[in-house]
Amino acid sequence: VTETRRPGPAQRTEALESLLVERGLIDPAVMDRFITTYERDVGPLNGAKVVAKAWTEPGYRERLLAEGTSAISELGFAGPQGEHIVVLEQSDDVHHVVVCTLCSCYPWPVLGLPPSWYKDPAYRARVVREPRTVLHEMGLDVPAGKQIEVWDSSSEVRYLVLPQRPAGTEDWDAEALTGLVTRDAMVGVAVVEAP
Amino acid sequence: VRPAHVLPDTHAVFEGENPQYVYTVGFASTELWGDDAERFTLHVDLFESYLEGDR
Numbered sequence A: 001v002t003e004t005r006r007p008g009p010a011q012r013t014e015a016l017e018s019l020l021v022e023r024g025l026i027d028p029a030v031m032d033r034f035i036t037t038y039e040r041d042v043g044p045l046n047g048a049k050v051v052a053k054a055w056t057e058p059g060y061r062e063r064l065l066a067e068g069t070s071a072i073s074e075l076g077f078a079g080p081q082g083e084h085i086v087v088l089e090q091s092d093d094v095h096h097v098v099v100c101t102l103c104s105c106y107p108w109p110v111l112g113l114p115p116s117w118y119k120d121p122a123y124r125a126r127v128v129r130e131p132r133t134v135l136h137e138m139g140l141d142v143p144a145g146k147q148i149e150v151w152d153s154s155s156e157v158r159y160l161v162l163p164q165r166p167a168g169t170e171d172w173d174a175e176a177l178t179g180l181v182t183r184d185a186m187v188g189v190a191v192v193e194a195p
Numbered sequence B: 001v002r003p004a005h006v007l008p009d010t011h012a013v014f015e016g017e018n019p020q021y022v023y024t025v026g027f028a029s030t031e032l033w034g035d036d037a038e039r040f041t042l043h044v045d046l047f048e049s050y051l052e053g054d055r
Helices: A009-022 A028-041 A044-056 A058-066 A068-073 A121-126 A131-137 A174-178 A183-187 B029-033
Strands: A084-089 A094-099 A147-152 A157-162 B002-005 B020-028 B041-047
Touching (some): A009 A028, A044 A058, A044 A174, A044 A183, A058 A068, A058 A084, A058 A157, A084 A094, A094 A131, A094 A157, A121 A131, A131 A147, B029 B041
Parallel strands (some): A084 A157, A094 A147, A147 B041
């Protein structure tokens, strides 16, 4: 079969879905609920709240780094793809970046559904081969002296990056800080910047 | 060391859940890709049965 004649992922997914429904293995209403929940109600705002709380409450930050899943559930965020969340803290010396080389494992309860670039075979293959170059192409230049740590979500563990709090936000409260935190910074392909 | 997880290799083919400890192992990029590689560390979560003892 040549590449051009292979149906795309969307078509294949649709075919799979209709087969599963036809054979009574899944309930389409349940699937629709899942999709709307994660498209509408669960998104990176959850993760941003976790980050802002960690920035403003040292005790929470400690709990979050020690036991991510339970600290995150304190805010009411839990569920599928978030059973074992490990939080990685950015520092002056270390930059963390997360990938799922096998597919698109991603911490749903705090970030929602993964963006398309995260699922792209090019990102998945290249970020474990030349992360500094990939991050540069995505608009982030990691300082030469900073160690890069790449985390492949190859088991049930899901990773959330705790970005560095930008300078000049010392007086900001958690709510204002929440608005600064971006999804990309929580995957490690960007940093949080003060406006 | 991570908590024990169901091993997908056997679970997916109906050979049992086979729960095992998972270890996060860091590899130096040069160990994986050679001396010319960018310098970084790659962390991979590996099931116990993927690992072998120090020889």
